[in-house]
Amino acid sequence: MNLSLLGELVIVLIAAVLITVIFHRLKLPAVVGFLMTGVLIGPGGFSLVKDTRTINALAEIGVMMLLFIIGIEFSLERLQKIQKFFWVAGSSQVGLTVAVVTLIVKLSGVHLQESILYGFLVALSSTAVVLKILADKNQLNSPSGQISTGILIFQDMAIVPMLALIPVLANLESVSLISLGSRFLISILAVLAVYLIARKVMPVITSVIVRTRIKEIFLM
8 A cells, every 4th residue: 555545545534534523513424424525525625535446446345344234233034024115115116216217307308218227226225325324323123214224125136137127228129028038037036046145055154164163264
């Protein structure tokens, strides 16, 4: 790590702490303070941070760690308790948002493919940001927190078929129903594979690691 990057990281940390303290005094979420920090010291603000590529890479690692920490508090049993919110609220939110946004954008004169893409974008939220705010307010177990969690998980699952549909939207005229169906099938199989790995494979791997009693493995 060179000195310039180290200096920029120090600037990020100092600015984040100061702005977060201010937002805490104003009783605003810390996540908003972090976003404001990026706006102020980034290229669009005072340009105190110039090596945005490395900062972005570190930020992605931070988001993954945040989701991992939040995920520790969850279990498949707990997710089963909110499955009605997952299926009903999640599908309703994503489906209605995509439909309404697509209709509005289409009426404004945009092509159907682009309208659907805008619908996809508006229908999705930042799981890391929302869960962080709910966790800070101790509302993950509240009724509103459970509904929000169910919707967020459904959105994350919906990303898979959405990504599969983007190439189809780009060449909608030349795509057959068989190709479209195969993409949906692959998306569903991918989601099922993740579920089965989390449900069947990971517990076995975890138990094997526990039996080794090697602490260093957990540090990895």
